[in-house]
Amino acid sequence: MVSKVYIIDDDDISVYLTSMVLEQAGFAAEIHTYTSADDALAAMPLTEPAPLPDVILLDLNMPFKSGWDFLEILRPYEGALKGKLDVFILTSSIAVSDKEQSLDYPLVRGFLHKPLDEASLAIITHMRNRHA
Template structure:
């Protein structure tokens, strides 16, 4: 699965990439330390080269994860069904859990650190969604 990882924590990115590779989850992983860079990438990739999965950190400087999701709203129709966004967060705030329902592109919320069980769950969810399209 082509995967995009958006997180400003370089150690977290390194560990997540290693885990995704070890689990055989991602064929291609692109990591961006800022939401702005990832947004530019996605705008250029639309619609041909979209990642199947995006892991998005919420807490980043300048443009946080919520701002990123707001910026994607004009592209929702192109992304829905093709690109599954999973929010990665260390926050346990109920407001985050409630707010994800405002964004149809968000497939789920995962509490950091990402682990093997969560990766298998994401894989199953994305594969089920893909089979539902056909």
């Protein structure tokens, strides 16, 4: 079980389904949901010693700031965040270019397709255990 998960997605149905899968699996002690990258960034203590989320499930296609924008904002903090939080892209995109682009971000540990399911949780657990 991880301590804290952030779900960043503007689709209420997707957020609900993802939350339900996480809760039913007992995956996290805390699940925080954000409908925008800005809201999630406001909640993240990037410059303070407060607890960070262990896992971020990030949608790519959102208005105002996309998942890519979110990752770019985290870029200056990658060194400090690496090993402390893992970002998993959770998207409906089937574009190979999106998966390839995600490899440019060291914090991104995996590229998953919606909806989140038990197989996806197994991938997240496996990837997190590889650097634990």
